[in-house]
Amino acid sequence: MTLLTRDEFRRVALTVVGNNPGMEMNLAGQIVGEALAYLVTVSRNRDLPLAPSPVVDEGWHALILHTETYGQLCEKLGGFIHHYPETPEETAYDAESIALTLATMEAAGVAPDRALWAGPEENEVGVRSIVWHTPSSNCGPIKIEKKPKPKPSKAVPA
Template sequence: MTPAPELLPEVKDLIDADLRTRLIEEVRAEWPGLGEDLGERGIGQMVAFLATSARTAEPLTPSLRVDAFWHRFLLHTVPYVRFCAALGVKFIHHVPEPAAKAGPAAGRAAMERTKAAIRAAGYAVDPEFWPGEGVADCTQCHAGCTDSPVNT
């Protein structure tokens, strides 16, 4: 089992324990084998992705597994908006693009840029959640799903 990467103290507790539990339960509905440890790691990777997204104007691409947590978090609008504000942005938008607009090569390149940006921001990239790191399933990145390039 891969140890859970540590989050930087500045973002470690931006999602309270009750909401973390709810997010894991909600993602588990789509991912039945998701245990508590892996769920906590998924939230950590989502937080690392969003915290990195808040610090760049370059669009970043979540992995399929990270995106599952982000989709659930977006449904909890009040804590999501508070989370974004704690990162210093008004809102981190989820911007899906039509599949025809992005091909697999562009998606793979976007995923590599995203992982590099997360590492450059000081976060660990958990291989269980990112394709090309040895463990994670394939991603939907060919569909062009990104954060907003300008966090308003």
């Protein structure tokens, strides 16, 4: 399944670059790619408390800004993936939730780019976002709205 066209991917990566002055386009592309891998994993594991790193979240934010592209992506993934931003908080790092997310991605056959998931002590990739999402909050960083099933049409007697 093709998640984004080449042009859509480029536009989203350019949004990451625009939000992070000085960032190389290559790195922005890696971030968008990792955000896509995260969203695919989330869509296939709806009951798990998965959470992105701030770097991956930056790619997710860029995707969301491209509303039509993001809506179509979510449709391909089986339902709209809502994002609930938390207050910027550098100290909310939850190593267990990140470890679960990475293990779930790996179990699905995705090889996460660990540099983009690094904890606050070892993080070398700087982005504007400083939010560590915690799935223990009331709604967590994600909620997937399943696509409603069409109602059967009622035949009208002639």
